Amino acid sequence: MKKILLILFLINILHKGHAQKCLNISISKMMEALSMPPDAASSFKKCSTTNNERGQKIVDNYGSDIVQLDTMINRTMRAFTMASVNGSSASRPAYSQQDVSDAKALAETLKSMTPEQQKAWAQQVAQDRMKNAGSAGASPQDNAETSKTVFQTQDIAVNQMKTLNDEMLQKMNEINNASDKEISALIKDDKTKCPSNITGMPTCECVNQIEGKYWKQVLLIKDKYNTRKTALFQAYFPRLKAMAETVDNTVTKYGRGDALKSSQLKNMLFSSQSSAFGNAFLMLTKCMEDVRKDGSDAFVNKLNSDNKVFDISCATK
Numbered sequence: 001m002k003k004i005l006l007i008l009f010l011i012n013i014l015h016k017g018h019a020q021k022c023l024n025i026s027i028s029k030m031m032e033a034l035s036m037p038p039d040a041a042s043s044f045k046k047c048s049t050t051n052n053e054r055g056q057k058i059v060d061n062y063g064s065d066i067v068q069l070d071t072m073i074n075r076t077m078r079a080f081t082m083a084s085v086n087g088s089s090a091s092r093p094a095y096s097q098q099d100v101s102d103a104k105a106l107a108e109t110l111k112s113m114t115p116e117q118q119k120a121w122a123q124q125v126a127q128d129r130m131k132n133a134g135s136a137g138a139s140p141q142d143n144a145e146t147s148k149t150v151f152q153t154q155d156i157a158v159n160q161m162k163t164l165n166d167e168m169l170q171k172m173n174e175i176n177n178a179s180d181k182e183i184s185a186l187i188k189d190d191k192t193k194c195p196s197n198i199t200g201m202p203t204c205e206c207v208n209q210i211e212g213k214y215w216k217q218v219l220l221i222k223d224k225y226n227t228r229k230t231a232l233f234q235a236y237f238p239r240l241k242a243m244a245e246t247v248d249n250t251v252t253k254y255g256r257g258d259a260l261k262s263s264q265l266k267n268m269l270f271s272s273q274s275s276a277f278g279n280a281f282l283m284l285t286k287c288m289e290d291v292r293k294d295g296s297d298a299f300v301n302k303l304n305s306d307n308k309v310f311d312i313s314c315a316t317k
Helices: 002-014 029-035 039-047 063-089 097-111 117-137 145-183 202-252 261-305
Strands: 046-052 058-063
Touching: 029 063, 029 202, 029 261, 039 063, 039 202, 039 261, 058 063, 058 261, 063 261, 145 202, 145 261, 202 261
Parallel strands: none
Antiparallel strands: 046 058
């Protein structure tokens, strides 16, 4: 998702003059594809699995809904990219490598800014562009109320949604660190004390019983901390969805940009929509996929232990 956001950001920064039209999408409705599993067992049930030649169950993917979600996100990202490229290629020359380098440098600078500084920068850029457009010749402008609405929408899409994602990331990191610390403190039984089979190796039943005991404890820890992630998801989902709805409403209100007179405001609305899409799915998707993956991986390891195939060092060749 970080790569997706960078692509969108570069599209918006590189765009210099041609007015873009917003996509015909509802971000808030698309967010309804996001949901959290209740526990590790439920996560595993969603997975597509196969058995390898050693009898171990392998997770091929973490569920058709995850696959479809990733497909939808990537497809929409491509649509934003094509809307930018196709909408402006006829009116401007191709961007140089220097343009791209300058945009990346600006992206790094903006990352170090506070949301207030980013907002001030965006407003100044828009004002400068409007001023330059006016000096170059007559350029239609929108009224103050319309301009204010578009600026506020951009602030929501770029700054306010990013702030929520940053908060959520920090809290998720705290949860993950606490979970990792508790798991690292677990101690497995000594496999060298297991009885030996005819090859002199510890018996599969014994070593996998030890592994099963360990993964049972891991599962309990994962479910405990994934419950906290679910609570975090549920706390931030409605806030991010409400912001996405505000962006959706502004896009609809101005006919995806067609009802705006100023090309600068049209571009700002397009930028706001693309930023809102990225920010709507950034951390919520990460939270959902992390819980699904962590829970499923722990569950399948416990399952393979119960089936005496997690540790196969004991098996004769």
